[in-house]
Amino acid sequence: MKAEKIFYHLAQLETEKADNISQRAHREVFAATNCLECAQCCKGYSPIILEEDIERIAQHLNMPEHQFAANYLMLDEDDEWVFYTQPCPFLANNNHCTIYEVRPASCADYPHTGRSGLADIADLTIINAEICPAVEHILHHIERQLKELV
Helix, strand or coil: CCHHHHHHHHHHCCHHHHHHHHHHHHHHHHHCCCHHHCCHHHHHCCCCECHHHHHHHHHHCCCCHHHHHHHHEEECCCCCEEECCCCCCCECCCCCECCHHHCCHHHHHCCCCCCCCHHHHHHHHHHHHHHCHHHHHHHHHHHHHHHHHC
16 A cells, blocks of 8 residues: 555544554554664754754753854755754764754654654655655554554
């Protein structure tokens, strides 16, 4: 089943049922996934950096916010702050994040498949499936659960 069809069927369910299915798939896949083996999200994707992220990370690095922004950030075509280099400037050679405890909120939530209303972010999830192998597995888990409902 194509991803678009999975999301169509997921959107037809009651919100609680859809959330249970997608969140169960997320939990099961990430229980068996070691993100450090891949880190593609950090290598080819720049998260949106919020003002709160800038404050938190700059403080952690003991530098003024304006210096952190000047050293690491740029405004993208949507006027949102992103890292100007890829891979992420905080990705170590062993795929560990050197600012993990204060990482951007978007990184902490990535690939956004554990949240409520997954069908509402179908387009983003389809894009993330091209970056994160776990998302493809999550979609397969959702597909199996949807087939069990029939």
